[in-house]
Amino acid sequence: MHTDMDRCVSAVRSRDARFDGWFFTAVLTTRIYCRPSCPAVPPKRENMVFYPSAAACQQAGFRACKRCRPDTSPGSPAWNTRADAVARAMRLIADGVVDREGVPGLASRLGYSTRQIERQLLAELGAGPLALARAQRAQTARLLIETTGLPMADIAFAAGFSSVRTFNDTVREVFALPPTELRSRAARRPGGAAGPPTAGSIALRLPFRAPLEPGNLFGHLAATAVPGVEEWRGGAYRRTLSLPYGHGIASLAPRPDHVACRLALTDLRDLTIAISRCRWLLDLDADPEAVDEQLRADAGLALLVDRAPGRRVPRTADAAEFAVRAVLGQQVSTAAARTHAARLVTAHGTPVEDPEGGLTHLFPAAAALAALDPERLALPGSRRTTLTTLVAALAGGSLELDPGSDWDRARAHLAALPGFGPWTVEVIAMRALGDPDAFLPTDLGIRRAAAGLGMPATPAALTARAAPWRPWRSYAVQYLWAAEDHPVNHLPAEGP
Structure with a gap:
């Protein structure tokens, strides 16, 4: 977008916060760079230069504006x-x-x-x-x-x-x-005093592009929380994090204009990665205006979008963890899936201390699960084979599920594993890999919601109907899932 001079100038003059993170404005006269929504008086057009990243601005010799703090902009979608x-x-x-x-x-x-x-x-x-x-x-x-x-x-x-x-x-x-x-x-600044040097706990605000509907986002994470690894407590979703230099506990609470985040880390070198994973988990770098505008073009979806715009895709802090949990949740209730996962955590997870809540373990890594005895799993034989094959592929490195994964390659590898049907592959693509266009036409909840909106309910016909929703079909799934008045679509009640 930074190459479209007219559009960038218009965004700067209107102080349009929707474009924060999309591009940065560098001012030739002051040698300062800003976000588009900077409250300062906009410079003259001939004094503006636009860059696609803060790093490019810095490399060109510009320094960050002290008023709008462009380094804290949401990331580019x-x-x-x-x-x-x-x-x-x-x-x-x-x-x-x-x-x-x-x-x-x-x-x-x-x-x-x-x-x-x-x-x-x-x-x-x-x-x-x-x-x-x-x-x-x-x-x-x-x-x-x-x-x-x-x-x-x-x-x-x-x-x-x-x-x-x-x-x-x-x-x-x-x-x-x-x-x-x-x-x-x-x-x-008011409330800006630095905390004590003894703490390993950092409090910060995670910005996002409005609107953001927190109901299905936090409701889904809380409803599917694995005991010991995740919990909803005091109006916040809390979970343990396995990080490169140690581990941490993240506490995330929705606020009107940001997500309040508190990170307790055993090694502060993990701070940048922990912030990145929290933003990824909550899909905070999404562009809801672009998503909702396209989905509103469908008369059926327009009703759902207008009711609660700004839905995000609840993702995961660890793609391999989610793949294991997706297998445990095949053809069972949410409660049963949580029970199966909790047993794995207790048997193979790394214990942690949580003075502020009830978190007890890190979710076990693939290497730890590779040594499990399949006979001790309270699962059908075919599901045991699916789980052990997945774990072996993750532990051996033949299956890569990380932020840099190739989505098509990962899909093909997952589909080749025993017990992986289209639903499991697509839900991993949507929530673990972050593909915004993953689609679940065989999902019962999706088909029921589609039928209620007058859309075709058979998978083939629904897939054809969803073609104009691309590349945002993952977000359409969130709106369709939210069509039913289910607890997973609402912020949980207070308490653990």
């Missing part, structure tokens, strides 16, 4: 709705792959050479993988500076910088302020 190499690279960079494995590790995961990946990212985003990862580190550093009382040296390494000097230089260059001044300014 493009990276979560596309399946090409650039989108997969951006998802992996957000998950910290460049910081942990370098650019060669990123390229290897994508099946390209480092030169190819750098060339593609530069062509589309104006910045290479190192610059994009650096921008992400700067954002994490700012968050820690402003919301904690941690020493600056600890923040430098927690944010992923190799040295305190690099940390200081980057913060000065990106924000035009030294780290100590950033902290002082934050402390002067």
Whole structure:
């Protein structure tokens, strides 16, 4: 979009927050870059230059605006709705792959050479993988500076910088302020005092593009929560997270203009990845205006969209975990699926401490489940085979379900496993891989809702009817599921 000068100028002059994260406005006279909704007086047209990423702005010598704080914009929806190499690279960079494995590790995961990946990212985003990862580190550093009382040296390494000097230089260059001044300014804002340095707990706001309907999003996560791993407590969805350097507990609560997030981490180096996974879990980088506009073109769906616009797809914090849970939930009730998953967690999960609630374990990794005795599973024989085959493929690395997965390749691999029908493959594609166009025409709830709206209810006819909904059929599924007045479509009651 950043190449459409007229459209970008119009968005800036109207301060249209819908385009925050889609592009950034760099001002030639002040050498500052902003989000489109910046409250400052818009610059003259001839002084505006538009970039597709904050990293590109920084690489061109612009610094972040102190008023609109463009580094805290919602992410671009493009990276979560596309399946090409650039989108997969951006998802992996957000998950910290460049910081942990370098650019060669990123390229290897994508099946390209480092030169190819750098060339593609530069062509589309104006910045290479190192610059994009650096921008992400700067954002994490700012968050820690402003919301904690941690020493600056600890923040430098927690944010992923190799040295305190690099940390200081980057913060000065990106924000035009030294780290100590950033902290002082934050402390002067109402409620902006930094927390104690002893905490491993970080409180922050997760922005999103309005509207957001929290009912089915948090209702679904709470209704399917695995005891010990997830819970709804005090108006928040809470869950444990397995992270590269340790583990954590995330608490997520819906608010009118943001999602309140509290992260308790055993290692602060996991902060960026934990934030990324929480945003992915709640589908916070979606563009609801674009989704709803297209779905409203169908007279049947228009009724559901207008009733509660802004539905998101409830995803997962761990794709492999969700695949295992999808198998456990085949042809059984939600309660039975939770019971089966809870047994696996108790037997094979890693225990954790949760002073603030009832979380007790991390969901077991595929490697831990690879050693389970199938005879001890309270499942039919065919389901045991399905589960053990899936776990073996995940543990052996032949099946990759991660932020950089190729959606078509993953679908084909899943479909080749015993016991994986179209429904299971598509629900994993929708909720674990994040494909916005996954569709479940055989689902009983979908067919019943479609029939109630006067749509065809047979899978083939419903698939044909859904063709104009592409590429947003995953969101259409959420609206159809929400047609019934079921507890899964409402925010849960207070309490654990």
